[in-house]
Amino acid sequence: MVFCHLRWRFVFQRPQHLLSRLASRWRVIVVEEPVRCDGPACLESRLEHGADGEAGVQVLVPRTAVDAGGFHDDQLAVLQGLSQAHLQAESLQVDVAWLYKPMALPLAKAVRPGALVYDCMDELAAFQNAPRQLRQRESALMKEAAFVLTGGPSLYESRRYANPQVVCLPSAVDAAHFSPAGLDPQSEGQAAARALQGSLPQPRLGFFGVIDERLDVALVAAVADANPDRTVVMAGTVVKIDPATLPQRANIHWIGMQPYERLQYLLAGWDVALMPFALNESTRFISPTKTLEYMAGEKPVVSTPVRDVVALYGEAVAVADVSRGPQPFIAACEELLNESPEKRHRRATTMLGLVSQHAWSRSAEALYKLLLQTLPPALADSTEVRAHAAAGAD
DSSP states (O other), rough: OEESSSSSEEEEEEEHHHHHHHTTSSOOOHHHHHHEEEEEEEEEEEEOOOOOOOOOOOEEEEEOOOOOOOOOOGGHHHHHHHHHHHHHTTTTTOOOEHHHHHHHHGHHTTTTTTTEEEEOOOOOGGGOOOTTHHHHHHHHHHHHSSSSEEEEEHHHHHHHTTOOEEEEEEOOOOOOHHHHGGGTTTTTHHHHHHHHEEEEEEETTEESOOTTTBBOOHHHHHHHHHHHSSSEEEEEESSSSSSGOOOOTEEEEEEOOOOOHEEEEHTTTOOOEEEOOOOOOOTOOOOTTTHHHHTTTTTTEEEOOHHHHHHHHHSEEEEEEOOOHHHHHHHHHHHHOOOOHHHHHHHHHHHHHHHOOBHHHHHHHHHHHHHHSOHHHHHHHHHHHHHHHHHHOO
């Protein structure tokens, strides 16, 4: 049973990739944060699949009349009742309670799991509007978890001594999804990408991802202003910042949130992929999944000096020091646009070598083995038996 602050249909990221693959062996139930409603509290249930048809994940969306967001303490009594009623109705026991947000710790413990697991994919306490109790609750979770995963080396270094078993499991990629070789020119994704950007002049510099306080919008504006002949495509939903504050230019195109199945087609139409992250507390520990996705699409990448990007992919990504202004980032974009075919081929070879080392399927397999090794022997044996039985039934 997974307690997650990212909604399954929001953006297809680390939780969806890992959990949809684990669901081929275990039953996986994801509990999202509650949605406000005026009627009686209830759980909406639906079955979701991974991007490429992986086994189903049951997603539960609580609806409550409590006027508090997220896994707030005011929500806990209602959410506990809903969760326990669901488990009883389906005659289920929770082998593992898996948390992406520490605020859900009391709720996870209330379902009496065999073990707790914490997948620490972000420094959530540094995000805008973070609950004041978050650090205290994470500290308790770090002590109680059977093991802790971190989404990159920076988070690993910050957490490695807080639990006897902290494992760095960097985000990975579904390389086939983004590979140019797998693009279908007759697909809906291709048609949608053509409608969104096909008429925009080239060269195109593009970004996909959540647009929030982690993005350096002033840098985006500077890139557009430096050369009005360059088209900047920004694909992503805007959260926690006022859309009215986004820079508006004739050559900047804010095209909104796009489905995962369309991203590779948008990417294929770009000449350079951008990671214009701000350097602040909210980006200090990020390990952007899009880095590998860009590289799998064989597009040259320009990034600000995010620590995990430098540590993991610095040999393939153009990292621009923007501490004194945007010019190095602008210059890096121009350099990549004007690369010789030979240099671009060498860069692509390096990128694909890194991509080959980080597959979501491999990460999920390593995670499955870690679960079996770490859980109490009786629990590990019983879950493995059920996993084999499910595989045999399939």
